[in-house]
Structure formats: structure tokens, C-alpha cells
Amino acid sequence: MSLDLINYNNAVFRDYAFWMAILVIKTLAMGPLTGRQRHKSKIFANAEDAKRVGGSVKFDNDDVERVRRAHRNDLENILPFAIIGFLYVLTQPSEVLANLLFKITAISRIVHTVLYLRSSPSRGIAFMVPLAISLYMAIAVLCYFY
Amino acid sequence: MSLDLINYNNAVFRDYAFWMAILVIKTLAMGPLTGRQRHKSKIFANAEDAKRVGGSVKFDNDDVERVRRAHRNDLENILPFAIIGFLYVLTQPSEVLANLLFKITAISRIVHTVLYLRSSPSRGIAFMVPLAISLYMAIAVLCYFY
Amino acid sequence: MSLDLINYNNAVFRDYAFWMAILVIKTLAMGPLTGRQRHKSKIFANAEDAKRVGGSVKFDNDDVERVRRAHRNDLENILPFAIIGFLYVLTQPSEVLANLLFKITAISRIVHTVLYLRSSPSRGIAFMVPLAISLYMAIAVLCYFY
Numbered sequence: 001m002s003l004d005l006i007n008y009n010n011a012v013f014r015d016y017a018f019w020m021a022i023l024v025i026k027t028l029a030m031g032p033l034t035g036r037q038r039h040k041s042k043i044f045a046n047a048e049d050a051k052r053v054g055g056s057v058k059f060d061n062d063d064v065e066r067v068r069r070a071h072r073n074d075l076e077n078i079l080p081f082a083i084i085g086f087l088y089v090l091t092q093p094s095e096v097l098a099n100l101l102f103k104i105t106a107i108s109r110i111v112h113t114v115l116y117l118r119s120s121p122s123r124g125i126a127f128m129v130p131l132a133i134s135l136y137m138a139i140a141v142l143c144y145f146y
Numbered sequence: 147m148s149l150d151l152i153n154y155n156n157a158v159f160r161d162y163a164f165w166m167a168i169l170v171i172k173t174l175a176m177g178p179l180t181g182r183q184r185h186k187s188k189i190f191a192n193a194e195d196a197k198r199v200g201g202s203v204k205f206d207n208d209d210v211e212r213v214r215r216a217h218r219n220d221l222e223n224i225l226p227f228a229i230i231g232f233l234y235v236l237t238q239p240s241e242v243l244a245n246l247l248f249k250i251t252a253i254s255r256i257v258h259t260v261l262y263l264r265s266s267p268s269r270g271i272a273f274m275v276p277l278a279i280s281l282y283m284a285i286a287v288l289c290y291f292y
Numbered sequence: 293m294s295l296d297l298i299n300y301n302n303a304v305f306r307d308y309a310f311w312m313a314i315l316v317i318k319t320l321a322m323g324p325l326t327g328r329q330r331h332k333s334k335i336f337a338n339a340e341d342a343k344r345v346g347g348s349v350k351f352d353n354d355d356v357e358r359v360r361r362a363h364r365n366d367l368e369n370i371l372p373f374a375i376i377g378f379l380y381v382l383t384q385p386s387e388v389l390a391n392l393l394f395k396i397t398a399i400s401r402i403v404h405t406v407l408y409l410r411s412s413p414s415r416g417i418a419f420m421v422p423l424a425i426s427l428y429m430a431i432a433v434l435c436y437f438y
Contacts, residue, residue, distance in 0.1 A: 003153035007295035007382060014437045017379045021433040024376045028426055031368060031419075045361055047354075048413040062193075069191055075221055075367055076177055082375045083228045084170045087163045090153060121194040127177075134174055141167040145160045149299035208339075215337055221367055222323055229374045230316045233309045236299060267340040273323075280320055287313040291306045 019106040030071035070116040088137040091144040105130040165252040176217035216262040234283040237290040251276040311398040322363035362408040380429040383436040397422040
């Protein structure tokens with residue numbers, strides 16, 4: 001059995017690459033989204049930015065800080081998922097299961113951001129599901145590579 | 147000599163995958179740990195969260211912010227280590243050395259969190275050792291792939 | 293055509309590994325740089341750190357917070373680039389183009405930090421160029437692995 005798993009020929013890796021690209025776009029979009037909120041509310045983190053548009057420097061505008069919190073939550077969860085998802089591909093999991101886990105994680109994280117930005121109190125579930133999946137993958141990786 | 151290094155057959159990669167899974171679990175644990183501190187002190191970042199349990203929105207609770215600082219320190223150090231450790235595997239290092247460096251990094255980062263949460267002034271060493279290892283690996287990668 | 297792309301024999305991967313190691317060193321340098329600013333201004337985030345050098349705990353020192361903002365910006369942009377750049381290598385892009393994109397991203401991100409720390413209002417371009425490249429790579433990955 002070939003162990004050359006990191007390429008187009010491995011369906012599990014194709015799924016990983018596809019959903020990971022979606023999540024990278026989703027995460028990168030938070031930067032411009034923060035910028036948009038800053039320009040809307042004319043609240044900036046740097047004096048040189050505020051000066052350009054006649055805004056002010058503040059760190060307590062909830063519209064801006066909310067996007068930043070959602071962004072940080074992405075860094076805390078999507079980036080570790082990228083690592084553990086990659087290692088999980090190498091454990092040669094069932095294609096059906098792996099595809100499902102990648103898809104659920106990606107969609108949940110998008111839903112998480114939408115709920116966070118809408119101040120929905122139910123974003124917790126969209127946080128917990130991908131976290132549980134990442135932990136499951138971590139345990140699968142530990143068992144396989146031990 | 148085969149250069150197919152990213153799979154179970156490569157002992158250096160097996161070590162990387164094992165310790166990286168440990169570090170992913172350790173990093174992901176900081177999220178629920180922050181949540182626990184928030185519920186203990188009833189201090190939240192979002193009005194909708196505070197409302198649910200009759201808490202308040204504050205950003206200066208040291209018990210909560212300390213966990214968040216330790217978490218951010220993980221993002222700043224463990225995630226770059228994941229990248230450079232992976233590239234280091236591909237430089238075909240000595241198995242003994244690589245295993246040692248992965249193990250020391252993983253254990254140091256766990257110790258770092260424990261010391262941080264206990265407000266120990268000596269967490270510095272547990273920060274410096276993995277940093278030095280990551281820099282060493284980065285230089286090894288530069289020399290190999292230049 | 294061989295699909296064993298993650299090793300020294302693939303010139304595109306060699307370029308990725310080289311520039312990624314540069315960016316890891318650049319990102320890791322922000323930690324000690326924050327430490328230097330903290331010791332200069334004697335402003336710390338933890339009481340136990342402040343105590344050691346007779347400093348104080350504050351979160352509004354702009355010299356310290358500016359380095360921290362530049363650092364966070366690295367996490368938000370360089371880490372997703374590491375993921376999408378890796379997946380982009382696997383799409384078997386033109387070597388000339390890939391080399392150019394990796395090099396421009398790495399240099400832009402270094403310039404971004406320099407401009408940020410100098411309070412230059414023109415850091416925006418050094419932020420936008422790598423962001424556009426990452427998004428281009430994400431789309432290339434989506435098209436290839438769909």
C-alpha cells in the first residue's frame with residue numbers, strides 16, 4: 001500500500017485541501033471586515049490611521065472589537081484545525097468520515113462568524129462542534145503515530 | 147534514497163505528528179479554560195454572553211485575561227513551531243536529535259502554560275527554550291533548502 | 293508524472309520552504325521585540341513580571357502595544373499564508389510564478405512590520421499585496437482540488 005498521501009490522488013487529502021482553502025479565505029476576510037468597521041465608525045488602533053480620515057484612536061468600540069474577537073477565535077481554532085486535519089489525513093481515515101468531518105468543521109466555523117457578528121447567543125454550538133472534531137482528530141493522530 | 151518523508155514510515159515524522167497532536171490538544175484546551183474562568187468570575191466579552199448568566203462585560207479581570215495571554219502566547223509560538231517543525235522533518239535530521247527537540251518543545255510549552263496560570267515569574271525559561279529550538283530549526287531549513 | 297511534491301526535489305517546494313523559514317524567524321522575532329519594549333518602558337502585562345524590575349502593569353503603552361499589534365497582524369496573515377502556500381505547492385504551479393509570489397509575500401510582510409513599527413501610514417500596501425496573493429492561491433487551490 002502506497003503511503004504517498006499528500007497529493008491529488010488521495011481523495012481524503014483533496015477534501016482537506018478544498019475545505020481548508022475555504023477556511024483560509026474565511027479567516028483572511030476578517031482583516032478587511034475589521035477595516036470596514038474601523039472606517040464606518042472612524043475608530044482606529046493607530047494614530048497615523050486615524051489622522052488620514054479624521055478619526056480617533058479608541059479600543060472600546062464594540063462594532064470593531066466584535067469583529068476582532070471573531071477573528072481571534074478563528075486563529076485559536078481554525079489554525080490548530082489546519083495542523084491536526086493535515087495529520088489526520090495521514091492516518092488514512094475512512095474517506096466518507098473524513099469528508100464529513102472536514103465539511104462540518106468548515107461550515108460550522110463560517111456559521112460561527114455569522115452568529116458572532118450578529119451577536120447571537122447561540123454561537124456556542126458552532127464553536128463546540130469544530131472543537132470536538134479537532135480533539136477527535138488529535139486522538140486519532142495520537143493513536144496512529146504512537 | 148527515497149524522499150517520501152511525510153508518512154508513518156519516517157520515524158522523525160512519526161515523532162513530529164505525535165508531539166504536534168499533544169500541542170494541538172494543549173492549545174485547544176485554552177478556549178474552554180477561558181470559558182471556565184469567565185463563568186467563575188461572571189465576566190464576559192460579549193453582552194449576549196453576560197446576559198445569559200447575569201454576568202457583566204469587562205476586559206480587565208486578571209483571572210480571565212491571564213488565560214487569554216497564555217493562549218495568545220501559544221498562538222505566537224506553537225503555530226510557528228508547527229510550520230518550522232514540519233519543514234525540519236524534510237531536512238532529514240538525525241532521528242535522535244529531532245525526537246529530543248520535538249519532545250523538549252512540547253513539554254516546555256505545557257510547563258509554560260502551567261507556570262503562566264500560576265503567576266510564576268520563572269515561565270521565561272519555558273518560553274525561551276522552545277523559541278531557541280524553533281530558531282535552530284528555521285536555520286537548519288534555510289541551510290537545507292537554499 | 294510523479295505526485296511526490298513535498299521534498300527537496302521539487303523546486304517550487306524548495307522556494308516555499310526557504311521563504312517560509314524566513315517568515316517564521318520574522319514572526320518569532322516579534323516576541324523578543326515586545327519584551328525589549330516592555331523592559332525599555334517598564335510596562336508589563338503580568339504583576340510577577342513588573343515586580344522583578346520595579347515596573348508597572350499597564351495595557352495602554354503605545355510603544356508596547358504597537359509591537360503587539362504588528363505581531364497579531366503576522367498571526368492573522370503569515371499563518372494562513374503558510375497553509376495556503378503549502379496547498380498551492382501541491383497544485384503544481386509554474387515555478388517562476390510560485391517563486392515570485394513567495395518572494396513578494398515574504399518581503400512585503402517584512403516591510404509591513406518595519407513600516408508598522410515606524411508608524412508609517414503607508415503600511416497598507418504591504419498588507420494588501422500578501423493578502424491578495426494568499427487569496428489568489430486559495431482560489432488556485434479550490435480550482436485544482438474541487
